[in-house]
Amino acid sequence: MVEKGRKLITRREFIRIAGITATSLAANTLPAASPTKNTAPPSQQLLSSTGKAPRPWWVKSVEKPTVEIDWDQLQRFDSRKTMRSSGFAAFIGQDEYDHLLRVAEESEKQRIINHTPGYTLKDQALNAAQGLGARGARSFLGPQNAQTPHERGVAPWSGSPEEASRMLRVAMRHFGAATIGFVELNEQTRKLIYTHDPDGKELVFQDTDQASETATRRIIPNKAKWAIVYTVQMSIETVKRAPTAIAEQTTLLSYSRGRDIQEKTQEFLRGLGYQCLGEATSNALAIAPALGVMAGLGELSRLNRMITPEFGPMVRMFKMITDLPLVPDQPIDAGIFDFCKSCKKCAEACPSSALSLSDEPSWETEGPWSNPGHKAFFENSVNCRTYMTEKAGTNCSICFAVCPFSKKNKVWLHSWIKAGVAKLPFLDGFLRSMDDAFSYGAQKDPEQWWWQNLPEYGIDTEQTLRED
Amino acid sequence: MDNDDYRLIRFMRRPWYEWAAWLLWVFLEILFAQAAIASSKEFEPRAATLFWLMFGVLLLGGITSYIIRRDRLL
Numbered sequence: 001m002v003e004k005g006r007k008l009i010t011r012r013e014f015i016r017i018a019g020i021t022a023t024s025l026a027a028n029t030l031p032a033a034s035p036t037k038n039t040a041p042p043s044q045q046l047l048s049s050t051g052k053a054p055r056p057w058w059v060k061s062v063e064k065p066t067v068e069i070d071w072d073q074l075q076r077f078d079s080r081k082t083m084r085s086s087g088f089a090a091f092i093g094q095d096e097y098d099h100l101l102r103v104a105e106e107s108e109k110q111r112i113i114n115h116t117p118g119y120t121l122k123d124q125a126l127n128a129a130q131g132l133g134a135r136g137a138r139s140f141l142g143p144q145n146a147q148t149p150h151e152r153g154v155a156p157w158s159g160s161p162e163e164a165s166r167m168l169r170v171a172m173r174h175f176g177a178a179t180i181g182f183v184e185l186n187e188q189t190r191k192l193i194y195t196h197d198p199d200g201k202e203l204v205f206q207d208t209d210q211a212s213e214t215a216t217r218r219i220i221p222n223k224a225k226w227a228i229v230y231t232v233q234m235s236i237e238t239v240k241r242a243p244t245a246i247a248e249q250t251t252l253l254s255y256s257r258g259r260d261i262q263e264k265t266q267e268f269l270r271g272l273g274y275q276c277l278g279e280a281t282s283n284a285l286a287i288a289p290a291l292g293v294m295a296g297l298g299e300l301s302r303l304n305r306m307i308t309p310e311f312g313p314m315v316r317m318f319k320m321i322t323d324l325p326l327v328p329d330q331p332i333d334a335g336i337f338d339f340c341k342s343c344k345k346c347a348e349a350c351p352s353s354a355l356s357l358s359d360e361p362s363w364e365t366e367g368p369w370s371n372p373g374h375k376a377f378f379e380n381s382v383n384c385r386t387y388m389t390e391k392a393g394t395n396c397s398i399c400f401a402v403c404p405f406s407k408k409n410k411v412w413l414h415s416w417i418k419a420g421v422a423k424l425p426f427l428d429g430f431l432r433s434m435d436d437a438f439s440y441g442a443q444k445d446p447e448q449w450w451w452q453n454l455p456e457y458g459i460d461t462e463q464t465l466r467e468d
Numbered sequence: 469m470d471n472d473d474y475r476l477i478r479f480m481r482r483p484w485y486e487w488a489a490w491l492l493w494v495f496l497e498i499l500f501a502q503a504a505i506a507s508s509k510e511f512e513p514r515a516a517t518l519f520w521l522m523f524g525v526l527l528l529g530g531i532t533s534y535i536i537r538r539d540r541l542l
Contacts (some may be wrong), residue, residue, distance in 0.1 A: 008474065237511060410506035411515075413499060439514040452511065 002295060015078055050327045051166030053179070056415065058307045058334060058422035059088050065293045065331035066338070067300040067361070067374055071188045074373025077287065079194040083369055083381040084283050086198070088389075091369070091382055100389045108393050118244025118446030119393070127245040127394070133256030140218050140280040141211060142266030149273040156273025161325045166230070169327065171268055175261045177230040178315060179308065181295025184328040185225045185321070190228075191373075192291055193220070193321075197284040220277060224323040228265070228276075229291040231308065231315035232258045234400075236408055237456025239314060241446045242401040243351075248394035250458060251330060254316035255282060257457075262318060274324040287371065288317035296329040300375040302340040302347060303399040309334045309418065312405030335422035336405065341375065342428045345441060346399035347377075352387035354380045355399060402441030404432060493530050497523060 081087045089097040111119035149156045159167070169180045175267040183189055196202050202217045212219045240252040262278040279285045289306040292298055297317075298308035307313045309332070347355035356366075356377040365372050369381045388396045400406060407414045419428050435441065455461075504519035 008476075010474070408510045410510050411503045412506070413503050438512075438518055440512065442514075444511075 033041050049162040049166060051328075056309060056334075056419065057331050060334075060418040060422075061296060061330040062333045063330065065134035065299070066333050066336070067293060067376060069374045070363070071191070071373070074191050074194060074371065076191050076195045077371040079197045079198050079284065080196055080200065081369055082283075083385040084196075084198070087369055088382075088385045091367075092386070100368040100386065104389050104393050107390075111393070118241055118246050122450075123245040123249075123446065127249040127252065130249040130252035130256060132144070133283065134252040134259070134295065136252075136256070136259060138259050138262060138279055138281065139266070140277055140285075140425040141215055142270060142276055142278060143263055144270065146267040146271040148270060154376070161327045164324050165327045168265075168324070172228075172230055172261060172265055175264045175268075176232065176257050177261050178233045179229045179297050179310065180228065181297045181329045182326040183229065183291055183294045184228040184326075185227055189227070189291075189294060192294070193286045194284070198281050199284075203285070208211075211275050213280075218277075218280065220321060221275070221323060224275060224277060224321045226322050226324065226328070227286065227291055227295075227319055228322060228326070229295045229297065229317060229319045230258075230261065230289065230290070231297055231311070231317050232261065233311055233457070233459040233461075233463075234316060235313045235454065236311075236314050236406055237444075237452065237454060238449065238458045239397050239406070240401050240441065240444045242397040243388075243392040243394050243450055244446045245394055246446045246449050247397050247401070251316065251395055251397065254455065258316055258318040262320060265320060269322055271323060272324070274322055276324075276330075277321045279318060279320070285321070286319050288319055290374075291319050292317050293331055294329075296332045299332065299334060299336040300374075300376060301336060301403075302344065303403065304376060304379050305400075305403050307336045307340075307403065309336070310409075312407060313400045313403050314406050333422075335425060336417070339404075339421050339424055339428050339431075343404060343432045345404060345432060349398050349441065350384075351391070351396075351398065352380075352383040354384035354387070401443065404435040405438065407440070408460065490530075493526065496526055497530070500526065 023462070080090075083091075092100075108119070110125065112124060113123050165182060182190075185193070190205065193205075194203055197218065200216075201213070203220060204217050204221055204261050205220050208219060208221050209223075211221055211224065232254045234254050235250045239247050241247045266276040266278055277285070289300060289304070292306040293300050298306040298315075301307040301313065303313060305313055306317060308315055317385050341359060341361075344357055347353075347357045352395075356362075356379060358377060361375045361377050363372065364378070366378045366380045367382065370376075370378050384396070388394065409415060417431055421431060500519050500523040504516050504523060507513075507516035507519055
């Protein structure tokens, strides 16, 4: 109908047009008539044949990691020099170490008596219970219980490295791993394997068919050329109670789950006819953040742990070595290491001043507990460990809690901010200020944690299924 | 023109940049509201409060702007 030279639309015409539009849109979303191999909804589809989950568009794969590495200078490192194991007592002296332990024990008792929030009897009991799982026995060679193909009278599994990678990723996700990456052990990346495990056994590469273990050595066959590195989520909501016992127990829970995933993966690969060499004790075998960075799970950061695009630093990392041929992954650049240069929130919040406040990373280490050969924000691990033992009575984790990347992903804006960090580095300073203004790093009430309706393990296991 | 069979919907003429500004306003309101609601679900009360504040200020600003422009144009 035309009125005064303008075409008017009738109600009937409008409804007709709307119906045609809606039908066209609906038809385009219907699945294809013929069945395909992969019919999962787009958000749950595996992006590649190697089983890698979709990643946000602003995470790009790169040839070299964002942390500079001098592979000629880098050497294999002795894990006994780190502050996690016997290294701490070696650096400060056994007498001082014993003194700190006595102080810690007395402080723990006093906090229970004083009903200090986060350190009450129920908090400590929860922490101790989680610790049982975390410190449980684990094995370099694996439980060795699963039936091998030979025992079944069949041939070992065979397939392409792509198929193997997808199969292993899916299996490990089902075991509970958050993200999984693979690194091929070549002349350079072998340097990320420790010389000695925390229990003192030497890790030796040999031209042999089967891995083995003696009283003093763990033998890794040269043909075991693929490192499997994986993350286990920690509960962001729980770590935000750092440095209390409430926060520590989510770390221990992650170690417990990591150990469980290792055992199951070892048995899974044994069942396929392959070897899988795991951590014999906690934090053994290799430098976890280094392998994680090389596998593209995240980037190195100011707090000297790996920060992931998905979970920030709220993960614990574990590794294994296998002779199942896998497709190696590449490092990533998501603007994280760059953001750390201007942010410094973890270093400013660190109560022991252990973290570096430098504007730029350095080749110079702070002490023999760090492995030279990469350009990083090296920390004073003695200060860190002393504070943990003497003052916090826990593994602290304040740096994890205040990190701006420690975010859940329900708020759309957080995803776009991460994209901004990756693509618009001139906004880094402003974004750090906004993080402060919105109080994201502030410690939360430990007692309130016992009233919160959190998911199982306190984590969102669907976080990586939702694309940013 | 209104009669039994037809209704007339009239849009006030506005320059393109004004339509763009209103679109941006709607977009920001949705963004802030979503952030406020999601922050509450994430147990971040201070962030939720700030986002609701931003939502409210922008809402008042939008209403005020609409009323002023409507009165000027009439």
